[in-house]
Amino acid sequence: xxxxxxxxLDVKDLKTVFRTRQGEVHAVNSVxxxxxxxxxxxxxxxxxxxxxxxxxxxxxxxxxxxxxxxxGQVLFGGKDLLKTDDDTLRAIRGAxxxxxxxxxxxxxxxxxxxxxxxxxPLRKHMGMNKAAARKRAQELLELVGIPDAGRRLKxxxxxxxxxxxxxVMIAIALACDPQVLIADEPTTxxxxxxxxxxxxxVKDLRQKLxxxxxxxxxxxxxxxxxxxxxxxxxxxxIVEHAPVRDLFANPQHPxxxxxxxxxxKVHGARDDRLRVIEGxxxxxxxxPEACPFRARCxxxxxxxxxxxxxxxxxxxxxxxxxxWDAGTxxxxxx
Numbered sequence: 151x152x153x154x155x156x157x158x159l160d161v162k163d164l165k166t167v168f169r170t171r172q173g174e175v176h177a178v179n180s181v182x183x184x185x186x187x188x189x190x191x192x193x194x195x196x197x198x199x200x201x202x203x204x205x206x207x208x209x210x211x212x213x214x215x216x217x218x219x220x221x222g223q224v225l226f227g228g229k230d231l232l233k234t235d236d237d238t239l240r241a242i243r244g245a246x247x248x249x250x251x252x253x254x255x256x257x258x259x260x261x262x263x264x265x266x267x268x269x270x271p272l273r274k275h276m277g278m279n280k281a282a283a284r285k286r287a288q289e290l291l292e293l294v295g296i297p298d299a300g301r302r303l304k305x306x307x308x309x310x311x312x313x314x315x316x317x318v319m320i321a322i323a324l325a326c327d328p329q330v331l332i333a334d335e336p337t338t339x340x341x342x343x344x345x346x347x348x349x350x351x352v353k354d355l356r357q358k359l360x361x362x363x364x365x366x367x368x369x370x371x372x373x374x375x376x377x378x379x380x381x382x383x384x385x386x387x388i389v390e391h392a393p394v395r396d397l398f399a400n401p402q403h404p405x406x407x408x409x410x411x412x413x414x415k416v417h418g419a420r421d422d423r424l425r426v427i428e429g430x431x432x433x434x435x436x437x438p439e440a441c442p443f444r445a446r447c448x449x450x451x452x453x454x455x456x457x458x459x460x461x462x463x464x465x466x467x468x469x470x471x472x473x474w475d476a477g478t479x480x481x482x483x484x
Contacts, residue, residue: 157184157225158329158362159208164222165437166207166386169215176434177203179386181222185330190356190363192377192394194370194409198431200386201366205332209247210239226330245275248323250316250333257319258307264291264318265303271325290321295351313344317351324355332364337372349376371413374398379467382406385432385442388461392468402470404447441473449474451481460484 166178178200185191193201206212208224208231224231227246231239243249251257259267268287272278278286284303291299294317307315316336323331333352337345353376356363367373373380373394380397382390382405390403401407411425429446432438441447441454453473461469462484464476475482 155187158187159185159364160223160225161208162223162225164204164207164224165220166203166212167218167220169218173435176437177217177386178207179434179437181383181386181388183381183388183391185362185364186378188356188360188362189378190365190376192373192380193364193366193383194368194373194380195383196368196427196431198433199383201368201383202334203386204383205334205364205366209243209249209332210236211243211249241275244271245326246328246330248326248328248331250319250323250331250336252335252338255307255312255315258315260307263304263306264310268303268318268322268325271322275326286325287321290325291318293324293355294318294321295347296321311344313340313347316340316344316348320348320351320355324359327359328361330362330364332366334366335368338367338369345372352376370398370409382409385438386434387438387442387458388471389443390470390472391461392465396465396468400465400468400476402464402468402476403443403472404449404474405443406470407476408446441471447474453481 161184162182164178164181168175168177181204193205195201203212207219210231219232222232226242231242265284265287268290269280269283272283272286273280287303288299291302296302296314296317310318319336337348340348349372352363365373365376377394380392380394381388382403384405390397390401390406397406398410401410408427412427414424427446432442434442438458440456441459444450444454447454451473459471459473461471462482464470473482473484
């Protein structure tokens with residue numbers, strides 16, 4: 151981040167709970183991070199680690215009830231998004247923060263043409279007339295690499311392939327030139343070739359448009375090629391945060407190390423087996439008072455059963471929430 155530049159998004163002590171018939175589920179627990187101008191921040195972790203719920207909490211996309219944001223501050227453009235009224239939040243969501251969902255087929259409305267769905271935010275948030283919105287919609291489809299864009303504006307979502315639908319979703323998210331784009335596992339449902347095309351598209355658009363991006367994924371291989379910084383989530387909290395090169399070269403949390411060991415190695419021996427992380431992520435009925443990863447950890451101390459470790463600095467712009475010291479192999483005094 152340039153000297154003196156403020157984060158475009160600053161999240162402090164965010165807590166989100168779901169109320170269910172079986173009791174409360176504490177899905178997000180004291181999450182704090184910032185997003186810097188023009189950067190791509192990767193958010194990684196297994197399913198159920200709290201990645202998507204965290205990002206949807208920021209901009210009011212969770213159904214309430216059962217969800218409830220109990221605490222926190224989300225600063226964007228001088229406003230706390232958690233304290234803004236619904237109309238203001240909808241305006242920010244449509245115009246200044248774009249969101250790309252995992253499954254474009256359920257995110258696009260099947261009864262409206264792609265052109266209509268592209269033009270709607272332009273007319274609502276940008277005040278464009280129909281002709282101007284149509285021209286801009288065609289430009290957006292061309293920007294995301296859809297051929298014969300003018301004709302395809304009339305087509306419906308089912309007439310596009312999975313990869314093309316995801317491009318349409320990205321075009322809709324970019325329609326109003328947002329400062330921030332949040333992409334929630336946008337390539338998970340796509341085959342490897344199409345996934346690579348979407349990743350190249352995002353890198354190209356980021357360079358052209360200069361927006362800040364949050365990229366949510368369970369795939370560290372994806373993050374390696376596109377991110378500037380990474381936050382690793384487990385049990386609804388951040389367990390490690392680092393520049394992407396540092397995270398891969400010097401992971402400090404046992405969970406991060408375990409995730410890295412599950413990545414297939416191109417030059418591994420023929421009899422190498424893929425590593426797995428034994429056990430399952432926790433479903434938290436209360437805010438964690440002990441380390442949420444302790445049941446699956448190979449570096450567990452007695453203290454881990456009594457205390458939830460705080461995030462502590464372990465290097466430049468690098469912190470981890472763990473009592474284990476990866477440098478010494480012993481217990482960290484925090």
